[in-house]
Amino acid sequence: MLPLLSWASLALLLVSPAPTSAFYIPFFSVHSYPPSTPIPLLVNKVYSDTSQLQYAYYDLPFVCPRPKSKPLGSSGLFSGQSIPLNLGEVLRGDRIVASDIELRMKEDNECALLCERDIGEEEILRAQELIRKGYVVEWIVDNLPGATSFVTVDKTKKYYAAGFKLGTVEQKAQGEQGGEGDEGKFYLNNHFTIVIRYRNAPGKKGERGEKVVVGFEVYPKSIGRGERRDERGCPVNLSGKSGNGEKFELFKVRRGENRWATVPYTYSVYFREDNSIEWSKRWDLYFVNQEEGAKVHWMAIVNSLIICAVLTGVVLMILARTVRADIKGYRDESLMEKGAGKQKGGLKEKAGLGLLDQVDEAGGIVRDAVDLDDEDDEALEDVAGWKLLHGDVFRTPGNGHLLAPLIGSGMQLLFMAVGLVLLSALGILNPSFRGGFVSFGVGLFVFAGVLSGYFSARIYKTFGGRDWTKNTAVTATLFPGLLFAIIFVLNLFVWAQASSTALPFGTLIAIVFLWLCVQVPLVYAGAWYGFSKVGSWESPTKTSSIPRQIPQQAWYLRGLPATLLGGLIPFAVIFIELLFVFQSVWQDKSGYYYVFGFMAVVSTILILAIAEVTVLAIYIQLCSENYHWWWSSFMVGGGSAVWVFAYCTWYYFAKLHITGFLSSMLFFSYSFMACCVYGLLTGTVGFLTAFAFVRRIYGAIKAD
Structure with missing residues (x-):
C-alpha cells in the first residue's frame, strides 16, 4: 500500500501545479533596466504552419538588410551581431541577430524610419510566396518572443500567440473576375507597433527605479505608398482616423517583368506599466490557452488508468496462477514425460508450508478450498503448456547479434526520455530556456552511451557471444549512424532551399565529434564493464541440445498480427495526449507545449501498459509451446509505434495544410524518425519486462 501511495503522491505533485508555471533556472536571472537604458531587440526567423522550412529574417530579400555594426x-551587443546559440537553438533553426531598432526603457517613440528597401520582380514574388503560406516573424526582447495578444472565448483571460504576420492576403470577392492564377491582393506589413510592458524590479533595484520587462507585443500594419509622410519618412497618420487608409500592396508581377518598388519600413514604440504580471509569471500568457484543455488531459489520464487497471488484473491473475502452481507441488516424473492422463495424488510436497496453504488447529495442512481434481487439471494444463519449454525457452534467438545492440540503444533512449520528461515536469526545462530541451536531450543521449554499452554487452554475452568489441561497435554506430544518415540526406535538400532549418557545416562536425569522440568511448566503457566484470544473466534452466518442434500457431500469435494487436492498447493510452503534442509541433507553431506534468503521468501509465501487454502476450505464446519469445517481446513492446505512424499519416491528411513536396517529405521523415525512437524505446521496455517475467516463472519450477 505504501508504494501505491508514493506513486499517487508523485503523480499529484507533477500534475497539481498549474501547467503554466515555469521554474527559472539560476543562469536566467532577472535583467533590470534603469530608465532610458537601451533594450536590445533581436530578430530571429520566419516560420509557417503550412511549411517545414524556416528562414532567417535578415536572409529575406524584401526586408531591411542586416544593419551595420x-x-x-x-x-x-552591436547591431547586426549574430548572437551565440546553443546546440538546441541551432537544431531548431534559430538564427538570432541584434537589430538596430532603438528601444529605451520608458521612452515612447511615436514613429521612426527603419529603412527604405528597393525590391524588384524576384523580391516581390518571394514576398508573395511567404505571405501566401502564412509565415510569421519572431522577434525577441529580454528573452521574450514578440507576440500578438488575444482574449479567450469567454473574454476573461488574455493570452499571447508568439510571432506576428509577415503580411496578409485579401481574397477576391465571390463572383469577382480575375485573371488566371489570380489569388487576390497581397499586402506587406511595413509598420510595426511595439508595446513593451514593464513593472518595478524586485528588491533594491526596484527602489532605485529600475524596471523589468514582463510583456512584449508587436502589432504589424500595412501602410501604402499613397499615405502622406513627414520629413522623417513616417506616415503622418498612424491611427487611421484620417487619410485614405491605403495598404502597401505587392503588385502582381510575372517573371521577366522589370518592375520595382520602394518599401518604407517604420516602427513605433510604447512602454506601458503593468503590475498585474509578475516577472516569474510572464511566460504564463503564452500558455493560458492550453488551460482550456486541462479537462481533456484529465479525461485522457482516467481513460489510461482504466485500461491499465484491467491489464493489471489480468497479469496478476496469470502471476498468481503460475506462483500457485509452483508452490502447491509438482507432478512426478512420469506425468512430466507423458504430458497426458490424470494421476490423482502423487504430488511431491515441498518441505515447509506453501504461501497458499492453511494450517488447522491440529497443525495439519489444509489445501486452500480447491478440489484436488481441479488442481490436477491445472497442473496438467501447465505441464502441457509453458512448462514443457523449460529446455528451449532460453535458447539463443536468431540474429541475436542484432537484437543486443537494439536493446542497448533502447536503454539509451529510455534514459534520455525519462530525464527530459522529469526535468520538464519540474519546470527546469521551459520555453524561457531557448533550445534547452533539445540541448539536454542530445547531452543525455550521448552520456547514456554507458548504459547502452552495458546492457548490450550483457545481453550479447547471455546469447553466447564472445567478440564483445564487435558487438560494441555495432551498438555505438547502428542507431546513431542511421539517424545521422537520414538527417544528412534531408539536410542536403534543405540546404538547396537556403532555409535556416538546414544545419550548418560546423554543427554537423560538432555532432560527429560528440558521436565518435564522446559517445563511442562511453559505449565501449559500459560494454567492457558489463561483459568482463558483471557478465551474462544466468538462465534458471538448462537448454537442451535438440530444439523442440513448435506446433502450428494461431493467426494472432504470428509476427505482424501479434505486433499490431499488442501495440493497440498502449496506443489507446497515449493517443489523446498525442493530439496535443501534434497540435503544438505541427499545427500551431505559435504556441508552446508545456503540460509536461500530464505527459509524465501518461508516460508512466504507458510504460506500465507496455510491460503488462508484453507479459500477457508472451505468456500466451509460451502456453502455445512457442519458445521464440525474444524478438516477439521486442516487437510487441514497440508495436504501438506502427499505430503512432499511422496516426501521423491521418493527421497529415485530415488536420494539416502542408504544401510542397519538400515540406511533406520533411514531415514524414521526421515522423518516421520519431516513431523509430519511440518504437526502440518501448520495444526495449517490452523485452526487459518479458525477460524478467520468463526468468521468474522458469526459475520457480523444478525440471528434471
Whole structure:
C-alpha cells in the first residue's frame, strides 16, 4: 500500500501545479533596466504552419538588410551581431541577430524610419510566396518572443500567440473576375507597433527605479505608398482616423517583368506599466490557452488508468496462477514425460508450508478450498503448456547479434526520455530556456552511451557471444549512424532551399565529434564493464541440445498480427495526449507545449501498459509451446509505434495544410524518425519486462 501511495503522491505533485508555471533556472536571472537604458531587440526567423522550412529574417530579400555594426548601449551587443546559440537553438533553426531598432526603457517613440528597401520582380514574388503560406516573424526582447495578444472565448483571460504576420492576403470577392492564377491582393506589413510592458524590479533595484520587462507585443500594419509622410519618412497618420487608409500592396508581377518598388519600413514604440504580471509569471500568457484543455488531459489520464487497471488484473491473475502452481507441488516424473492422463495424488510436497496453504488447529495442512481434481487439471494444463519449454525457452534467438545492440540503444533512449520528461515536469526545462530541451536531450543521449554499452554487452554475452568489441561497435554506430544518415540526406535538400532549418557545416562536425569522440568511448566503457566484470544473466534452466518442434500457431500469435494487436492498447493510452503534442509541433507553431506534468503521468501509465501487454502476450505464446519469445517481446513492446505512424499519416491528411513536396517529405521523415525512437524505446521496455517475467516463472519450477 505504501508504494501505491508514493506513486499517487508523485503523480499529484507533477500534475497539481498549474501547467503554466515555469521554474527559472539560476543562469536566467532577472535583467533590470534603469530608465532610458537601451533594450536590445533581436530578430530571429520566419516560420509557417503550412511549411517545414524556416528562414532567417535578415536572409529575406524584401526586408531591411542586416544593419551595420554599432554599439547598443551598455548591453555589450552591436547591431547586426549574430548572437551565440546553443546546440538546441541551432537544431531548431534559430538564427538570432541584434537589430538596430532603438528601444529605451520608458521612452515612447511615436514613429521612426527603419529603412527604405528597393525590391524588384524576384523580391516581390518571394514576398508573395511567404505571405501566401502564412509565415510569421519572431522577434525577441529580454528573452521574450514578440507576440500578438488575444482574449479567450469567454473574454476573461488574455493570452499571447508568439510571432506576428509577415503580411496578409485579401481574397477576391465571390463572383469577382480575375485573371488566371489570380489569388487576390497581397499586402506587406511595413509598420510595426511595439508595446513593451514593464513593472518595478524586485528588491533594491526596484527602489532605485529600475524596471523589468514582463510583456512584449508587436502589432504589424500595412501602410501604402499613397499615405502622406513627414520629413522623417513616417506616415503622418498612424491611427487611421484620417487619410485614405491605403495598404502597401505587392503588385502582381510575372517573371521577366522589370518592375520595382520602394518599401518604407517604420516602427513605433510604447512602454506601458503593468503590475498585474509578475516577472516569474510572464511566460504564463503564452500558455493560458492550453488551460482550456486541462479537462481533456484529465479525461485522457482516467481513460489510461482504466485500461491499465484491467491489464493489471489480468497479469496478476496469470502471476498468481503460475506462483500457485509452483508452490502447491509438482507432478512426478512420469506425468512430466507423458504430458497426458490424470494421476490423482502423487504430488511431491515441498518441505515447509506453501504461501497458499492453511494450517488447522491440529497443525495439519489444509489445501486452500480447491478440489484436488481441479488442481490436477491445472497442473496438467501447465505441464502441457509453458512448462514443457523449460529446455528451449532460453535458447539463443536468431540474429541475436542484432537484437543486443537494439536493446542497448533502447536503454539509451529510455534514459534520455525519462530525464527530459522529469526535468520538464519540474519546470527546469521551459520555453524561457531557448533550445534547452533539445540541448539536454542530445547531452543525455550521448552520456547514456554507458548504459547502452552495458546492457548490450550483457545481453550479447547471455546469447553466447564472445567478440564483445564487435558487438560494441555495432551498438555505438547502428542507431546513431542511421539517424545521422537520414538527417544528412534531408539536410542536403534543405540546404538547396537556403532555409535556416538546414544545419550548418560546423554543427554537423560538432555532432560527429560528440558521436565518435564522446559517445563511442562511453559505449565501449559500459560494454567492457558489463561483459568482463558483471557478465551474462544466468538462465534458471538448462537448454537442451535438440530444439523442440513448435506446433502450428494461431493467426494472432504470428509476427505482424501479434505486433499490431499488442501495440493497440498502449496506443489507446497515449493517443489523446498525442493530439496535443501534434497540435503544438505541427499545427500551431505559435504556441508552446508545456503540460509536461500530464505527459509524465501518461508516460508512466504507458510504460506500465507496455510491460503488462508484453507479459500477457508472451505468456500466451509460451502456453502455445512457442519458445521464440525474444524478438516477439521486442516487437510487441514497440508495436504501438506502427499505430503512432499511422496516426501521423491521418493527421497529415485530415488536420494539416502542408504544401510542397519538400515540406511533406520533411514531415514524414521526421515522423518516421520519431516513431523509430519511440518504437526502440518501448520495444526495449517490452523485452526487459518479458525477460524478467520468463526468468521468474522458469526459475520457480523444478525440471528434471
